[in-house]
Every structure is written in structure tokens, then in C-alpha cells.
Amino acid sequence: MLQQLFSKLGRRRSSKDVAKERLKLVLIHDRANVSPQFLEMVKGEIIKVIRNYMEIDEEALDIQLTKTVSEEGEGIVPALIANIPIKSVKSSGRSL
Amino acid sequence: MGEVIVITSGKGGVGKTTTAANLGTGLSLLGKKVVLVDTDIGLRNLDVVMGLENRIVYDLVDAVEGTCRLKQALIKDKRFDGLYLLPAAQTRDKNSITPEQMVKLCEDLSEEYDYIIIDCPAGIEQGFKNAIAGADRAVVITTPEVSAVRDADRIIGLLEANEIKNPALIVNRVRPDMVKKGDMMSIEDIIDILAIQLVGVVPDDENIIISTNRGEPAVSENKSMAGQAYRNITRRILGEDVPFMDLAGQGNFIAKVKKLFGFRSA
Ligand SMILES: Nc1ncnc2c1ncn2[C@@H]1O[C@H](COP(=O)(O)OP(=O)(O)OP(=O)(O)O)[C@@H](O)[C@H]1O
Numbered sequence: 001m002l003q004q005l006f007s008k009l010g011r012r013r014s015s016k017d018v019a020k021e022r023l024k025l026v027l028i029h030d031r032a033n034v035s036p037q038f039l040e041m042v043k044g045e046i047i048k049v050i051r052n053y054m055e056i057d058e059e060a061l062d063i064q065l066t067k068t069v070s071e072e073g074e075g076i077v078p079a080l081i082a083n084i085p086i087k088s089v090k091s092s093g094r095s096l
Numbered sequence: 097m098g099e100v101i102v103i104t105s106g107k108g109g110v111g112k113t114t115t116a117a118n119l120g121t122g123l124s125l126l127g128k129k130v131v132l133v134d135t136d137i138g139l140r141n142l143d144v145v146m147g148l149e150n151r152i153v154y155d156l157v158d159a160v161e162g163t164c165r166l167k168q169a170l171i172k173d174k175r176f177d178g179l180y181l182l183p184a185a186q187t188r189d190k191n192s193i194t195p196e197q198m199v200k201l202c203e204d205l206s207e208e209y210d211y212i213i214i215d216c217p218a219g220i221e222q223g224f225k226n227a228i229a230g231a232d233r234a235v236v237i238t239t240p241e242v243s244a245v246r247d248a249d250r251i252i253g254l255l256e257a258n259e260i261k262n263p264a265l266i267v268n269r270v271r272p273d274m275v276k277k278g279d280m281m282s283i284e285d286i287i288d289i290l291a292i293q294l295v296g297v298v299p300d301d302e303n304i305i306i307s308t309n310r311g312e313p314a315v316s317e318n319k320s321m322a323g324q325a326y327r328n329i330t331r332r333i334l335g336e337d338v339p340f341m342d343l344a345g346q347g348n349f350i351a352k353v354k355k356l357f358g359f360r361s362a
């Protein structure tokens with residue numbers, strides 16, 4: 001009994017915390033994938049902002065929802081990865 | 097004008113039929129005129145859970161196709177005043193009816209009844225589409241497990257896409273002992289993830305099996321925790337503000353022990 005108690009207090013995370021974390025991760029993907037417009041919307045907004053500063057190849061712009069290992073080594077975290085080919089930086093960028 | 101409430105979940109076996117039976121019976125015990133509609137065509141079960149399986153003559157498909165009049169397909173529950181069941185067809189499939197026919201059926205029933213409780217089949221296919229077609233409100237059932245919560249999230253999205261706003265959540269089969277040990281997600285955890293309004297918490301309770309054995313919904317007897325939980329849910333559905341039961345404390349047991357031993361709780 002006491003031993004059980006101490007193993008609980010120790011390093012092993014409770015299974016419900018593991019469950020919750022896995023759920024959060026899987027739902028980020030489910031929710032983004034269920035709505036195909038979602039990523040398109042994000043893409044549109046990104047283009048709008050970047051367009052103010054540089055000329056980009058909008059056709060070739062690729063954005064994806066993936067997973068990556070977190071920097072703190074806490075396991076897998078969701079990540080938005082965007083690949084945005086730049087054609088040229090606007091001259092106004094120089095004066096900043 | 098009655099209100100149409102669909103009981104749905106995505107994942108199978110989480111307690112939709114049990115909830116439909118108990119909520120419907122609970123509402124009739126509070127004096128409402130209620131009809132339970134089983135839309136699980138081919139896998140009907142609400143009849144046996146209600147103990148009305150021997151009284152079926154016509155079913156949902158008969159009523160929709162006009163083989164009989166709607167009234168003829170409704171089974172009156174003699175134990176509970178104002179409670180009726182419209183059983184599903186057993187030898188047909190989910191494509192035997194259309195969402196449009198369900199809308200019409202719900203409209204017809206709302207003229208006579210205060211509440212139309214729709215028991216939805218598992219899944220997101222045709223049966224689900226039929227079940228939600230005529231609904232004004234939805235109650236989403238989940239259990240504290242990863243797969244059930246994930247499917248509930250999907251269902252919530254689909255309900256919203258179908259203009260059924262603000263679904264309410266019931267978390268079924270909660271085991272307080274496991275929650276205390278940190279081996280089951282708590283209600284707070286689930287609400288945190290699904291971000292919808294909670295309408296009830298039902299403990300995992302052997303009395304549900306016993307009452308289902310007898311065909312007598314748990315809500316109608318005073319002994320069980322699950323019965324009490326369903327009575328509370330019924331009143332919340334009617335808009336009453338009923339405090340949530342203490343299922344032996346969703347309290348943070350580990351944190352207390354840690355304090356006791358002088359550990360800092362993380
Ligand atoms: N709170 C509870 N405690 C114990 N057993 C329960 C509880 N709720 C449901 N059950 C049991 O779980 C099983 C599945 O319940 P039920 O048939 O209501 O689920 P369902 O969601 O309608 O399933 P399906 O998707 O197949 O239609 C039944 O055997 C039922 O008795």
C-alpha cells in the first residue's frame with residue numbers, strides 16, 4: 001500500500017495525464033483535418049501579412065500541420081510548418 | 097410545440113440508449129408528455145431497455161412509409177403516464193428512411209408531445225444524419241476514455257455544421273476511485289478538452305445493468321446513484337439549476353496526500 005503510494009508520488013505520470021495530452025494532440029489534427037477550409041484560411045492570412053514585406057511565390061506556398069519533438073523534450077507536440085518561397089524582399093525592408 | 101432532443105455520441109456502447117430511456121422516463125415522471133424514438137434501425141434496443149419489446153406491432157419505418165398511422169406505431173408505456181415509444185424497425189437498414197422524413201416525423205410528433213427524445217445509432221453515417229435531422233437540441237454522451245472523447249469531439253463538430261448549436265454533454269460511467277488515483281480523466285479534464293456545457297455526470301453503476309435486466313429504467317427507483325444522476329439530468333434539461341452530485345469527491349486526493357507528507361504538489 002505504502003509502496004503503491006510512493007510510486008504514485010514518484011516520477012511516473014498518471015495515466016489520465018497521458019490520456020489528456022494524447023487527446024489534445026490528436027484533436028488538433030482531427031479538428032484541422034475535418035475542416036479543409038481551415039488550413040486554406042490560415043494560408044490566406046499568412047500570405048496577406050507576408051505580402052507587406054516581401055514578394056513570395058504564392059502558388060508554391062505549402063503549409064502543413066505536423067508533429068515535432070518539443071524543445072523541452074516533453075514529447076511530441078503539434079507544429080505548423082510553412083514553406084514559403086521568397087521571390088524578393090521589398091525595398092522598404094532596407095530602411096527599417 | 098414540443099422540443100426534439102437527440103442523444104448521440106459517435107462511439108458505440110457509451111450509453112446513448114440508456115440515457116434516452118432514463119431521460120424520457122424522467123421527464124414523464126415530472127409530468128411531461130414524452131415520446132422516445134429509436135432510430136437505430138436494424139439494431140433496435142430501446143424497446144428492451146424500456147421493457148416494451150413484447151408490445152411492438154408497427155415501427156418507425158412503417159409509420160414513415162405509411163404502412164400504418166403514426167398513432168398505431170406508438171407504444172404507450174402503462175407504468176409511466178404520458179410516456180410513449182416509437183420502436184425502430186429491426187429487419188430494415190438505415191437507408192429505409194431519409195432525413196426529410198425524419199424532419200416531418202419530428203414536426204408531427206411535436207404537435208402532440210412536450211419532448212421527443214431521439215436515440216441515435218453509433219457512427220456518423222446515414223443513421224446519424226437521420227437522427228439529427230429533426231433535432232432542436234443535442235445531448236452528447238461520452239465516457240472518460242480517449243476514444244470516446246475523441247469521437248464526441250467529432251460529433252460536436254458535425255452537430256455545429258448541421259446548425260445544432262450548443263450541444264450539452266453527459267459523461268457516463270465515471271469511476272470516482274479511478275479518478276482519485278489519477279487513472280481516469282476527471283470531468284474537468286473532459287470539459288477542458290471538449291469545451292461544451294455539462295448537463296450530467298453518471299457513475300459507472302451496476303444498477304444500470306440490473307435495471308436493464310428488468311426493463312425498468314434506473315431513474316424510476318430511488319436506490320441507485322445512477323438513478324439519482326439521471327433525475328438530476330432530467331431537471332437540468334428542463335432548465336433547473338441542479339448542483340452536481342459529489343461522486344465520492346472528484347477531489348484531488350493525491351494533492352492532499354502530498355501535502356500530508358510535506359511534498360510540494362506539482
Ligand atoms: N452508467 C453505467 N454503468 C454501468 N453500465 C452502463 C452504464 N451506462 C451504460 N451501461 C451499459 O453499457 C452498455 C451500453 O449501453 P447503451 O446500450 O446505453 O449504449 P449505446 O451508446 O446506446 O450503444 P450503441 O452504440 O450500441 O447503441 C449496456 O450494457 C449498458 O447497460
Ligand SMILES: [Mg+2]
Binds near residue numbers: 141
Ligand atoms: Mg443504443
